[in-house]
C-alpha cells in the first residue's frame with residue numbers, strides 16, 4: 001500500500017519520530033513484541049484545514065522485514081483541551097507545514113462529524129472515496145465518539161444511529177468485514193447489522209494497483225443490544241454465587257448449572273441456530289467447495305506450524321504440545337472431502353449481540369494475526385462452532401482467572417462449576433446449530449477438537465502479546481482440553 005498521493009507530510013521527520021513512539025502503545029497496534037525497523041507516511045490527505053486540522057494518514061511500518069499499513073486520523077490543535085490530552089501524539093514545530101499538538105482525532109467529535117457528512121455526500125478527497133450504500137440515506141450532524149468496547153480497531157458511535165469501524169491495520173483490497181456484511185445485507189440475512197456506507201482508498205492512490213482498500217465501515221448501531229460476552233458472564237456469576245446443592249457430589253453437573261437463576265442455555269441454543277443460518281447464507285453468497293485430502297493435510301500442517309511458533313514463545317504451552325499434536329494428526333489422516341465455505345473466522349461471544357429480536361453476528365474480518373488470504377480462505381463451518389465453544393470455556397473461567405485473591409482450593413471448586421457451565425452451554429449451542437441445519441458437531445468430534453485446540457493455541461499467543469493478565473484463561477482450559 002505504500003506510495004504517496006499525499007500532500008507533503010511524508011518527509012516530516014519529527015512527525016515520523018512521534019508516531020513511531022506512540023504507535024506501539026496503542027491497543028490496536030498488531031506488531032507488539034517486535035521493534036519497528038522503519039516507519040514512513042505512505043499517504044497523507046488533508047481532510048480539514050484550520051483549527052482544529054484533520055489529516056488522514058496511512059503509515060507504512062516495517063517490522064521483521066515486512067511492511068504493514070496502519071490508518072491514523074491525525075488531529076492538530078494549537079492548544080489541546082484537557083479531554084484530548086490522553087490521546088496526544090506529540091508537539092509538531094511545523095517542519096512540514098503542521099504545527100501544534102498532534103493527537104488521535106478519533107477521540108475528537110469535532111473531527112469525526114465530517115466523516116459522516118462525507119459518506120452521505122459521497123465525497124472524493126485526494127485518494128479517499130467516501131461511499132454510501134446505494135438506496136440508503138445517512139443522517140449527518142451526529143458526533144462520533146469511540147466505543148468503549150474491547151476491540152482490535154477503533155469504532156465510532158454516531159448518536160444512536162451508526163457505528164463506524166475505522167480499520168487500523170489495513171490489508172490490500174476490500175476488507176472482508178465490508179465484503180461479507182454487504183453480501184449478507186443484500187441476501188436479506190437478519191443476523192447482521194445493515195451496512196450504510198464505507199470509506200476506501202482509491203486503487204492506484206496507494207501506488208500498489210489492485211482494488212480499493214477499505215478504510216472504514218459504517219453500519220447500523222444496535223442500540224438496545226448487549227454483547228454475548230456480557231450476557232454469558234452474568235450467567236456464570238449467578239451460577240458461581242449459588243450455594244452448593246445440599247448433599248451435592250463434588251462435581252456439579254450441567255443440569256445443576258441450569259438450575260441457577262441466570263441460565264444461558266436457551267440463548268446458547270438460539271445463538272447456535274443463528275450461526276447455522278448465517279453459515280447457510282454465506283454458503284449461498286460465496287459458494288461451497290469439497291476440499292481434497294491434501295487440503296486437510298495442509299490444514300493440519302498449518303496447525304502444527306502455529307503450535308511450534310507459540311510453544312517457542314510461551315513455555316507454559318510446551319507440556320501440552322504432544323497431546324495437541326496427536327489431535328492435529330488425526331485431522332491430517334481423516335482424508336475425506338469436506339465441504340469448505342466462507343466462514344466468520346474469529347467467532348466468539350464478543351462478536352455476537354443479542355438485540356430485542358435475536359442474535360446478530362459482527363466482525364467478519366477473521367483473526368487479526370492472519371494474512372488477508374488466510375482470512376478470506378474457505379474453511380469448514382465447524383471452525384466457527386469451535387471458536388464459540390472456546391468462548392464458552394473463556395467465559396466459564398474468566399472470573400476465576402481474574403480474581404487474584406482467590407485461594408487455590410476455592411479456585412479448584414470453581415473450576416468444577418466452570419466445567420459444568422461450559423458443558424451445558426456448549427451442548428445447547430451445538431444442539432441449536434445442528435437443529436437449524438448446520439453440520440452436527442457431534443458427528444465430527446475429532447475435527448471440532450482440532451479446531452478448538454488450534455484456537456486455544458492462537459489465544460495463548462494473543463493473550464501473551466496483548467493482555468498478559470488473561471493468559472491463565474486459555475492455559476487453564478487447555479489443561480482439560482488437551483487431555
Ligand SMILES: Nc1ncnc2c1ncn2[C@@H]1O[C@H](COP(=O)(O)OP(=O)(O)O)[C@@H](O)[C@H]1O
Pocket residue numbers: 147149150151152153154155163165193219220221222223225227350351352353362363365
Ligand atoms: N453495529 C454495532 N452496534 C452496536 N455495537 C457494536 C456494533 N458493532 C460492534 N459493536 C460492539 O463493538 C465491539 C467490537 O466490535 P468488532 O466489530 O468486533 O471490532 P474489532 O474488529 O475492532 O474487534 C463488539 O464486541 C460490540 O460490543
Ligand SMILES: O=P(O)(O)O[C@H]1O[C@H](CO)[C@@H](O[C@H]2O[C@H](CO)[C@@H](O)[C@H](O)[C@H]2O)[C@H](O)[C@H]1O
Pocket residue numbers: 150151152153229346348349350351363366367368387390391392394395459462
Ligand atoms: O474481537 P477481535 O477481532 O479483536 O478478536 C481478538 O480479540 C478477542 C478478545 O477481545 C479474542 O478473543 C478471546 O477473548 C474473548 C474474551 O475477551 C473470548 O470470548 C474469546 O473466546 C477468545 O478467543 C480473539 O481471539 C482475538 O482474535
